Amino acid sequence: MNRPNHLLSVALALFCITLGHASGAAQRMPQRFVGPLLDVTREQLALVGDLGSFEDSLSLEEVEPGLKIATVRLTSAIPAEPPEFSLRWDLPSVDIAAFWNTNLSNDKVNYYRNTVESRASSGAPVIALLNSADVNRITFAASDALNLVTLRAYLREEDSRFYYSLTFLSERSPATTEYEAKVRIDTRAIPYNVALADVAGWWASQPNYTPAPVPDAARRPMYSTWYSFHQNLDVEAVLAELTIAREVGYEAVIVDDGWQTLDSQRGYRYTGDWEPERIPDMRGFVDRVHDLGMKFLLWYSVPLVGERAKNFERFRGKYLRYWESQGAYVLDPRYPEVREFIITTYTTAMARWALDGFKLDFIGMFAANAETVLEVGDGRDYASVNEAVDRLMTDIMSRLRTNNPAVLVEFRQPYVGPLMRKYGNMFRGVDAPNNEIANRAEVTDIRLLSGNTAVHSDMIVWHADDPVESAALQLLNILFSVPQLSVRLTQIPPDHVDMIRFWTQYWKQNRAVLLEGEFMPASPGAVYPMIETFRDGKAIIGVFNDVVVALDEGPYSAVDVVNAKGTGTVVIDLATDLGPVEVVTHDTRGRVVERRSRELTAGVHRFEAPPAGLVSIRRH
Numbered sequence: 151m152n153r154p155n156h157l158l159s160v161a162l163a164l165f166c167i168t169l170g171h172a173s174g175a176a177q178r179m180p181q182r183f184v185g186p187l188l189d190v191t192r193e194q195l196a197l198v199g200d201l202g203s204f205e206d207s208l209s210l211e212e213v214e215p216g217l218k219i220a221t222v223r224l225t226s227a228i229p230a231e232p233p234e235f236s237l238r239w240d241l242p243s244v245d246i247a248a249f250w251n252t253n254l255s256n257d258k259v260n261y262y263r264n265t266v267e268s269r270a271s272s273g274a275p276v277i278a279l280l281n282s283a284d285v286n287r288i289t290f291a292a293s294d295a296l297n298l299v300t301l302r303a304y305l306r307e308e309d310s311r312f313y314y315s316l317t318f319l320s321e322r323s324p325a326t327t328e329y330e331a332k333v334r335i336d337t338r339a340i341p342y343n344v345a346l347a348d349v350a351g352w353w354a355s356q357p358n359y360t361p362a363p364v365p366d367a368a369r370r371p372m373y374s375t376w377y378s379f380h381q382n383l384d385v386e387a388v389l390a391e392l393t394i395a396r397e398v399g400y401e402a403v404i405v406d407d408g409w410q411t412l413d414s415q416r417g418y419r420y421t422g423d424w425e426p427e428r429i430p431d432m433r434g435f436v437d438r439v440h441d442l443g444m445k446f447l448l449w450y451s452v453p454l455v456g457e458r459a460k461n462f463e464r465f466r467g468k469y470l471r472y473w474e475s476q477g478a479y480v481l482d483p484r485y486p487e488v489r490e491f492i493i494t495t496y497t498t499a500m501a502r503w504a505l506d507g508f509k510l511d512f513i514g515m516f517a518a519n520a521e522t523v524l525e526v527g528d529g530r531d532y533a534s535v536n537e538a539v540d541r542l543m544t545d546i547m548s549r550l551r552t553n554n555p556a557v558l559v560e561f562r563q564p565y566v567g568p569l570m571r572k573y574g575n576m577f578r579g580v581d582a583p584n585n586e587i588a589n590r591a592e593v594t595d596i597r598l599l600s601g602n603t604a605v606h607s608d609m610i611v612w613h614a615d616d617p618v619e620s621a622a623l624q625l626l627n628i629l630f631s632v633p634q635l636s637v638r639l640t641q642i643p644p645d646h647v648d649m650i651r652f653w654t655q656y657w658k659q660n661r662a663v664l665l666e667g668e669f670m671p672a673s674p675g676a677v678y679p680m681i682e683t684f685r686d687g688k689a690i691i692g693v694f695n696d697v698v699v700a701l702d703e704g705p706y707s708a709v710d711v712v713n714a715k716g717t718g719t720v721v722i723d724l725a726t727d728l729g730p731v732e733v734v735t736h737d738t739r740g741r742v743v744e745r746r747s748r749e750l751t752a753g754v755h756r757f758e759a760p761p762a763g764l765v766s767i768r769r770h
Contacts, residue, residue: 158550166501181287182283185245187216188337194433195220195737199235202328203228208237222318223329229325231524236317243310245283248675249303250342254564254580254598258593259675264303268295269321270543272514274347274567274569274599275299278342280398281311284672286338286345292316293332293356295568296446296536297323321517324524324533343670346598353568354601361571361603362547364681365556367506368576368604370401370664371654377583377611381408381416383428385435388638391598392442394639398647399654402445404509404560404634409448419477422455422462424495432503445506448499452492453515456476457655465491470535480515483538484530497549498654500557505733507558508550513565543573560606566596573602578634579608586610586627590694594630594671594678604665609636618645621717622738622762625653626714629692630664630671630681633657645739649762652740656764660710663690672697698723698754709767711735713759720759727751730770 192210204224211219222237249261252273261279268275269587275292292299298321304313318331335354336345353359373386373395382403392403409429426432439446455461455469456478467477468488482487499505510555513598518524518535527532532538550557559574566577577590577600597605607628610623621642625633633654639647657664669683671678679695687707691699694714699722702708706728711720728750736743737760750767759765 161724166533166672182285184244184281184283184285185287187339188244188288189216190218190239190337194239194241196238197222197235198238198537199233199567201205201233201235202226203230205231206235208352216336218335218336219669220333222563226327227328231325232319232323234317234320234328234757236315236333238313238315240306240311240313241288243305244287245281246279246287246312248280248673249279250278250674251276251301251599252564252567252595254592256388256420256425256677257590258449258677261303262305266301266303267298268567269298269517270296270539271516272567273473273566275301275316276346276599277301277303278346279281280342280674284342284674285342286336288312288314289336289342289345289349289718290314290316291334291349291352292318293334293353294318295353295359296540296662297321298536299331313375315459322522322524324385341670342674343598346702347601350568350599354571356616359388359568359572360384361601362551362559362573362575363555364425364575364602364604365558367402367556368558369661370445371399371635371657372402372404372447372606372632373400373444374404374406374609374636376404376406377609378638379406379408380409381414383408383427389438389442390442391639392439394647395440395635396444398639398651399658399668400633400635401438402447402720404449405445406449406509407451410490417456417476417478418451418454418460418473419456421451421478424450436503436505436694440504445558446504446508447507447560448503448505448518449511450496451478451512452510453480453512455481460489468529471515473515482517482530482535483542483734484532484535484740486531488759489527489545490540493546493549496546497553500550501551506554506556507560509562510546511562513519513539513561513570516519538631540569543569547573563592563596566600568599571600576604576605576632578608579628579631582608583611584613584624585732586623587694589624590627590681591677593700594681595630596673597669598671599666605630606632606634609634612644613643614689616646618643619738619762621646622653623714623716625650625693626712626762627694627715628689629653629657629670629712630683632665647751648739652736652738656740660688660690660742662686663688693720701725707769711757711759711765711767713761713763713765715762717762718759720755720757720765722757723749723754727770728767732768732770733757733766734766736764736766 204226207223248259251266279287279291300317302315413420436446468485470482516539560576561574562578563580580586610624663685665685671683672680682691690710692712702724
């Protein structure tokens, strides 16, 4: 169901209330303001670069008003290394206030120089510019998610125009006779999140980009050992944590780095043999976790072989480069024996230890550099590193799913682009320990492009001495993703455990709304101060700053407002009467603070809400 994105009016509604002019629906400000629509014509597009022996063609097709596809095609009569080239155009900076891309910075407003680099194992080739009401002004994306593509939106101060470009093939590529890329240019006046979701759907519809199936277990809360144990894993201590985790609602564990080596120096000098040195009875460990009713996922660093690993000599001469600070080498996936070693490592481990899935790390390290010989030969069956990575990851998923169709495979930001959806079914935010705002921004960024792929938080953690309301903010800020918990449950106070239990059970009861409902995150330039999901008449709204919740006509049967902040008031501005309702307020431990019936008419209503608490509104 398509509904107006009422979060677009947050800032305007707040402005109204400040002036005392929002007492009823008739006084509401317009929901969103949109300047004159932008347009890109064929005459504005320029193809720039020394094409050598290649001939070029450039076309522009209008799919619908405001949505166009540019197609660039290079052809050569003889095989040759394809040249670097750029597609460029410029437009006036009219009604543009913020931008969105897949870079890890939380800053979405400093668009003076806005650059994205994307390839199969890093980022996604898309940039969006939007106005102050979260309406799309221009979103442009490339079809080539395999090779390095650089996108830019540069504001020229001399004329207040944006200069847009997509640069292809700046990373050397093997000889070929043809290359084609499409660029999707969307200037429709639609919510920016809808424009981005449409880009994700466009990618997913392309040949060889079909996303992997997502098992139900990928959408269940998980416990991770990383922040709670780091590399100092102890089976009995982990099982003690999991016993509590299972009781409060967590259904899987990800055993992270440390199981494969006795070295605890945080480097990877001894990584690459993949024998459970620290946990000799790995199968016994897995069986005990299964006995708790939990799934078991195991961490691997896909490309790395440490300089002190037994396997180092085996692959000498088959590395892309040396990672000096970590004492490890990056394997070259263009060698079939390298790919087979990696794949067999996982298939053997799954069969030997009855694993349910894998956390596959450091895939972004697979990349050519200036010294890489981009040719088939000397044992390499691929010239392109990117194409070899695609083959490797495709084969990993195929072989694992042959043994277990419901296998779980997690990737970590920034390798969460359109091709990664083909290789895995779980994406996670990059490391943001004890940082609820960064965690919220990361999972929101990932969800905007991920379709039905499960999006997980970075593992949430806090100090045992934190007040329970402060600790709860770590969980509430990632409520619209799948929670991953990594706090020592045996070492936190009982009220913390009560809080985890309440919010985890709330999440599980409302999982369909939170993960599958319409996803509407407001104001990326302000780091998403409010997020709403809506499904089957129910809205769940996370409020992370003191802003007004502006509700449109609905229809609503239930509205939950999660007060994910440290202040004790929630303000809701109703566009229409809700009529008689029951309002139940919970504190962050799930205790009922207030329960009463009210008549909610159109206009502004103030509710007292405990910090990190919940206001639930149900229509009679």
